[in-house]
Amino acid sequence: xxxxxxxxxxxxxxxxxxxxxxxxxxxxxxxxxxxxxxxxxxxxxxxxxxxxxxxxxxxxxxxxxxxxxxxxxxxxxxxxxxxxxxxxxxxxxxxxxxxxxxxxxxxxxxxxxxxxxxxxxxxxxxxxxxxxxxxxxxxxxxxxxxxxxxxxxxxxxxxxxxxxxxxxxx
Ligand SMILES: [Fe+2]
Numbered sequence: 001x002x003x004x005x006x007x008x009x010x011x012x013x014x015x016x017x018x019x020x021x022x023x024x025x026x027x028x029x030x031x032x033x034x035x036x037x038x039x040x041x042x043x044x045x046x047x048x049x050x051x052x053x054x055x056x057x058x059x060x061x062x063x064x065x066x067x068x069x070x071x072x073x074x075x076x077x078x079x080x081x082x083x084x085x086x087x088x089x090x091x092x093x094x095x096x097x098x099x100x101x102x103x104x105x106x107x108x109x110x111x112x113x114x115x116x117x118x119x120x121x122x123x124x125x126x127x128x129x130x131x132x133x134x135x136x137x138x139x140x141x142x143x144x145x146x147x148x149x150x151x152x153x154x155x156x157x158x159x160x161x162x163x164x165x166x167x168x169x170x
Contacts, residue, residue, distance in 0.1 A: 013084035017141060025141050026085030028132055031097065032148075033076045033089055038098035039125055040069045041091075046114045049106035058111055058165075065118065065158045069125075072151045079144055100124060115166045122159040126152055 008023050015022070047062035077087035088097070100121050109117070129152035136145035 009086050011084040015082070015084065017083065021139050021141055022083040022085060024139055025136060025144050026080045026083050028135060029076055029080040029083075029085075029144065030088050031099070032128065032132060033073065033080070033087060034094045034097035035100050035125055035128060036069060036073050036076060037089065037091065037094035038100045039121055040066055040073065041094075042100065042103040042121060043069055043118060045103050045106065046118055049109075050111060050114050052111035054111055058114065061161060062114070062118070065122070065162065068154050068158050071154070072147075075147060076151075079147055083144075099128065112166060115162055119159060119162045119166065122155055122162060126155045126159060129155060 008027060010019055010023055010026070013022070017025075043062055043066035047059055047066055050058045050062065052058070073089075077089050080087045104113070104117060106114075129148050132148040133145055133152065136142070136148060
């Protein structure tokens with residue numbers, strides 16, 4: 001878990017989860033929020049800048065993936081606030097705290113380079129989400145666990161959409 005996130009401020013709340021749980025989960029949620037915002041902008045970057053003979057198909061596909069990545073941002077942020085913590089959702093915060101590596105220079109990228117770059121990033125995000133499922137289960141916060149299950153299933157699906165363009169038969 002990133003040591004840089006500052007999500008641990010807690011308001012008092014009547015919610016029946018221990019403060020230690022609320023604090024740990026909120027820190028994890030803020031790590032996810034930063035990565036999700038970052039991944040969304042990177043997917044848009046691919047949507048805008050892809051070039052090649054399949055431009056239009058990939059332009060639409062990347063927008064579909066971007067919409068799927070954007071969808072859970074509000075739920076992630078509001079789970080942190082529902083737990084009595086703070087959502088750190090600015091672009092600067094996302095840039096500072098995201099574990100997703102920066103998107104490459106699009107002026108040098110082929111269609112396949114974009115597909116590989118997005119597959120790599122979606123897979124990294126999916127891995128983080130599955131770790132989140134396990135952590136929330138251990139911390140006995142099944143509501144956040146359920147949120148991570150929902151998001152990871154959709155991320156896996158979009159990874160399939162992307163990888164289907166570049167997978168080869170063994
Ligand atoms: Fe667009």
